[in-house]
Amino acid sequence: MWQQIRNNPRAAVLAVLAHVIFIVILLVSFKFSNDEPGVKGTLKPKVMPEVIKAEAIDEKQINAEIQRRRELENRQQQKIREQARRKKEAQLREKKRLAEKKKQQRAEKKRRQEAIKRKQKEAAEKKRKLALKKKQEREKRLAEEKERKQAERKRIEEEERKQQEELARQEAEMKQKLEADRQRRDAARQQAQRQSSQREIGKYLGLIKNAVSRHWTLPSADVNGLSCEVKVRIIPSGEVIDVQIIKSSGNLAFDRSVETAVYRAAPLPVPSIESGLFDEFREVIFSFEPRDL
Amino acid sequence: MQNMKKQLSFILGFIFLAVSQAHAVLTIEITQGVEGAAPIAIVPFAWAGKDAPPEYMNKIIAADLQRSGFFKALPEEDMIAMPSEAGKVNLADWRALKVDYVVVGKIISQPDGAFQVQFQLLDVYKGKQLAGYSIRSRKPNLRTTAHQISDIIYRTITGVQGAFDTHIAYITVTENRKGTKLYRLAIADSDGANEQIVYESTRPLMSPSWAPDGRRLAYVTFFSGRPEIQVQNILTRETQKISGFKGINGAPAWSPDGRRMALTLSKDGNPEIYVVDLKSKKFTRITRHYAIDTEAAWMPDGNALIFTSDRGGSPQLYRVELNSQGAATGRPRRLTFDGNYNSRASISPDGRRVAMVHREKGKFQIAVLELKTGRFQILTDSRLDESPSFSPNGSMIIYATEDNYRGILAAVSVDGRAHQRLSLQMGDVREPAWSPFKGAVQ
Numbered sequence: 001m002w003q004q005i006r007n008n009p010r011a012a013v014l015a016v017l018a019h020v021i022f023i024v025i026l027l028v029s030f031k032f033s034n035d036e037p038g039v040k041g042t043l044k045p046k047v048m049p050e051v052i053k054a055e056a057i058d059e060k061q062i063n064a065e066i067q068r069r070r071e072l073e074n075r076q077q078q079k080i081r082e083q084a085r086r087k088k089e090a091q092l093r094e095k096k097r098l099a100e101k102k103k104q105q106r107a108e109k110k111r112r113q114e115a116i117k118r119k120q121k122e123a124a125e126k127k128r129k130l131a132l133k134k135k136q137e138r139e140k141r142l143a144e145e146k147e148r149k150q151a152e153r154k155r156i157e158e159e160e161r162k163q164q165e166e167l168a169r170q171e172a173e174m175k176q177k178l179e180a181d182r183q184r185r186d187a188a189r190q191q192a193q194r195q196s197s198q199r200e201i202g203k204y205l206g207l208i209k210n211a212v213s214r215h216w217t218l219p220s221a222d223v224n225g226l227s228c229e230v231k232v233r234i235i236p237s238g239e240v241i242d243v244q245i246i247k248s249s250g251n252l253a254f255d256r257s258v259e260t261a262v263y264r265a266a267p268l269p270v271p272s273i274e275s276g277l278f279d280e281f282r283e284v285i286f287s288f289e290p291r292d293l
Numbered sequence: 294m295q296n297m298k299k300q301l302s303f304i305l306g307f308i309f310l311a312v313s314q315a316h317a318v319l320t321i322e323i324t325q326g327v328e329g330a331a332p333i334a335i336v337p338f339a340w341a342g343k344d345a346p347p348e349y350m351n352k353i354i355a356a357d358l359q360r361s362g363f364f365k366a367l368p369e370e371d372m373i374a375m376p377s378e379a380g381k382v383n384l385a386d387w388r389a390l391k392v393d394y395v396v397v398g399k400i401i402s403q404p405d406g407a408f409q410v411q412f413q414l415l416d417v418y419k420g421k422q423l424a425g426y427s428i429r430s431r432k433p434n435l436r437t438t439a440h441q442i443s444d445i446i447y448r449t450i451t452g453v454q455g456a457f458d459t460h461i462a463y464i465t466v467t468e469n470r471k472g473t474k475l476y477r478l479a480i481a482d483s484d485g486a487n488e489q490i491v492y493e494s495t496r497p498l499m500s501p502s503w504a505p506d507g508r509r510l511a512y513v514t515f516f517s518g519r520p521e522i523q524v525q526n527i528l529t530r531e532t533q534k535i536s537g538f539k540g541i542n543g544a545p546a547w548s549p550d551g552r553r554m555a556l557t558l559s560k561d562g563n564p565e566i567y568v569v570d571l572k573s574k575k576f577t578r579i580t581r582h583y584a585i586d587t588e589a590a591w592m593p594d595g596n597a598l599i600f601t602s603d604r605g606g607s608p609q610l611y612r613v614e615l616n617s618q619g620a621a622t623g624r625p626r627r628l629t630f631d632g633n634y635n636s637r638a639s640i641s642p643d644g645r646r647v648a649m650v651h652r653e654k655g656k657f658q659i660a661v662l663e664l665k666t667g668r669f670q671i672l673t674d675s676r677l678d679e680s681p682s683f684s685p686n687g688s689m690i691i692y693a694t695e696d697n698y699r700g701i702l703a704a705v706s707v708d709g710r711a712h713q714r715l716s717l718q719m720g721d722v723r724e725p726a727w728s729p730f731k732g733a734v735q
Contacts, residue, residue: 201319205321209322209323213325213326213327215327216323216326217330218327218328219363219451220362222707251452252451252453253363253450253451256331256450256451260393261323261326264393264418283318284319284321285321286323287320288324288326289322290326291324
């Protein structure tokens with residue numbers, strides 16, 4: 001209220017003035033009426049015992065007076081009501097205006113705030129976009145750099161690889177050549193070895209043959225057409241550890257003579273383990289087939 | 294030189310073989326062996342008694358095996374140990390002695406006076422027992438038991454049935470102080486021991502022939518003054534006359550089925566071969582020739598006879614086929630062409646060989662003809678060998694020969710490698726005949 005008065009001093013003065021006038025009017029009017037039949041204003045009618053001095057007053061007049069008074073009163077009340085109404089309306093208007101104003105102020109404020117916010121947002125967005133752009137650019141740059149570097153590296157690697165390949169090829173070629181040489185040499189050596197091995201093996205086979213022949217007692221002079229094959233297992237000492245008949249002559253005595261001959265001839269003359277030839281002799285097949293000379 | 298050449302070619306052959314088959318198993322071809330016999334040690338059989346053992350089993354067995362020609366027995370004095378059972382045999386000892394087989398055994402006397410003879414045959418190189426038996430026997434039969442052991446050893450090692458536990462029949466001639474000759478038909482063990490006289494006479498006895506059952510003998514006797522063929526059961530001594538025709542009644546030969554007998558009769562003029570059915574006594578003439586036909590021998594299948602005939606100018610062997618009735622089905626075919634004298638055929642039990650008396654450079658020797666191949670081999674080298682007779686397993690031939698003008702018996706292995714003389718009998722010994730296996734059918 002005070003705020004409103006302060007805010008609208010003219011209106012407040014006017015309002016006070018209006019009230020004063022109204023009150024004066026009221027007081028005056030009462031005087032007027034009191035003045036009339038002898039009632040002085042100074043008098044306090046209530047205390048006065050002769051209030052009614054039945055003065056005949058025209059009823060009409062009274063009624064009219066009452067009417068008039070009533071009307072006056074009504075008018076006054078109406079006026080008051082009007083005034084109150086107006087005042088209220090004014091107040092309402094004022095209030096409304098104030099509310100409106102306030103609303104406007106709020107809206108304004110809000111608008112301003114929003115504007116600020118928007119601006120901030122826009123700025124942030126801008127900033128973000130800028131940053132993003134910057135970042136993307138940087139990344140792109142980095143990627144490009146990386147790619148470039150990779151390509152470079154690849155190129156170098158490729159070059160190195162090619163170089164290595166070339167080296168490898170050369171080396172392989174060299175190796176191949178060496179290997180071929182080695183093989184040629186080995187083959188020659190092996191050939192020589194084989195020949196000498198075969199000679200050696202042949203020598204031992206001959207020795208074994210002689211030894212076994214010497215120990216082979218023909219079971220009878222009547223053995224023509226008989227033949228028997230045995231598989232003989234020999235150990236490095238030349239001892240015979242097994243004689244297995246793989247093809248029987250069908251004649252027990254003949255088969256036995258064959259088995260026994262091999263056992264009797266043991267230890268058989270076999271090449272030493274060191275010669276590398278013994279393995280050939282671990283298992284030897286003897287074919288016994290007497291022939292007339 | 295030739296040997297060396299052979300060896301060289303051998304070695305070269307091997308080189309070639311080895312080169313051509315880089316990883317093939319080496320093969321050695323043995324084409325020659327040595328003449329000889331398988332060395333075997335028959336260790337004296339252990340005997341727990343204080344006295345001498347009831348029989349020297351090892352000696353009998355060793356002699357048997359050695360006589361076969363297949364074995365050579367290690368002399369007792371060369372033995373370094375005398376184990377009596379396989380568990381106590383140190384194989385290395387016997388390998389060192391270079392024997393292939395060892396026989397150990399023992400004689401255990403039983404409460405009832407009998408003996409239990411145990412023996413084991415071991416393969417020295419393989420270190421394994423090849424045979425082991427325990428045989429119950431009595432003192433008079435211990436020699437027979439020894440022969441049975443020899444048979445088992447022989448069969449185990451050669452795969453051929455042994456013929457040691459068999460008999461021989463033969464004729465002996467002795468002269469008493471008055472100069473009277475005594476002829477005896479005797480039988481003995483195959484080694485000549487245990488001689489028993491089956492029949493004796495002051496008149497000649499000839500040509501004993503075993504029945505396939507091994508219990509009867511047919512022979513020629515002159516007890517009546519002229520030759521007759523009679524059959525005698527060696528256990529019961531019963532005799533039975535088969536033929537007593539005018540002239541020659543000789544050379545009886547039992548058919549393999551025992552139902553017939555081939556013999557030589559001259560009842561129709563000159564000696565011819567006949568076959569008599571022993572049941573019906575029906576005689577069937579087989580040969581018809583003016584020459585001498587005699588000494589028939591049966592092929593084991595009974596479908597042919599081989600006999601001696603001089604129809605070609607000199608004695609040779611001929612063969613004539615027979616039908617199931619024992620009648621000739623064709624003309625005799627000459628079998629022998631080696632030399633100008635071949636007679637007295639004995640056919641091996643497998644029918645593959647014919648042993649005969651063959652004359653070479655004035656000497657009569659035992660020879661063998663292989664029927665399939667025609668291979669002819671002279672087995673003996675004495676002056677006067679006669680009457681060959683195959684052992685029932687075909688591995689040996691017994692024959693008569695002479696020593697200091699006295700007839701003796703000898704045996705030769707069928708390959709001619711082993712020669713043995715059967716020492717024993719008194720007087721002149723002739724015409725041996727080897728029995729069938731004991732327990733042979735019929």
